Amino acid sequence: MNVLYFAWVKEKIGVGEESVSPPASVATVADLMDWLAARGQGYAAAFADRKLVKAAVDQVHVPATTALDGAREVAFFPPVTGG
């Protein structure tokens, strides 16, 4: 699946987009955060406070409990501050 990062999540991780293949045990958005957080320091820093990281699956805002089945694009970002 394709994973996208925005704002300070992108800065901490160091890339804006990457293709990942998590194991089948990664079933939900929260699982994916755990799995990504273990990939390195930048990832761990980005996901250190889960309350500050929001997610979208296939461009729709979702809670972390959402199942990933069939997800093509998952994005992680801070609460939005536009307007």
Next chain:
Amino acid sequence: MTEIRVQREAFDPGSEINRFCACNSTSGGIATFIGQMRDFRGPSREAGEIVAAMTLDHYPGMAEKQLSDLAAEACKRWPLDDVLVIHRVGPLVPGDAIVLVATATAHRGDAFASAEFLMDWLKTQAPFWKKETTAEGATWVEARAADDAQAAKWKR
């Protein structure tokens, strides 16, 4: 009928509003909101810090989709003739228009309410992120609880 634009280029709110009015010349009420870039952050200009510049990050694709969905929701709730939303991304300087929302309908109540609804939901749901540059460096703007409270009042 709606028009949604997410763009790096600066826009002139006056000419956009004129065009919108001309396209909706028989709508009795048109409400507009323009969000401009402030030159300070904090409670006030006196007590705050000077902000020299801003960069707006966004999620291409989802930003447009989210704004279209918000406009569609507004059209469901109010009998709107037209909706226009323009949102800047990329580098901005103080005084730049960041966002323009315009709604056209028969009467002022629906025009005001739908424009306010669009702004309140845009602030909490549209994937844009502001980074401000001050003398101390550049920092990401934090979301405000007041914006969530404002958006919550439109929940159904």
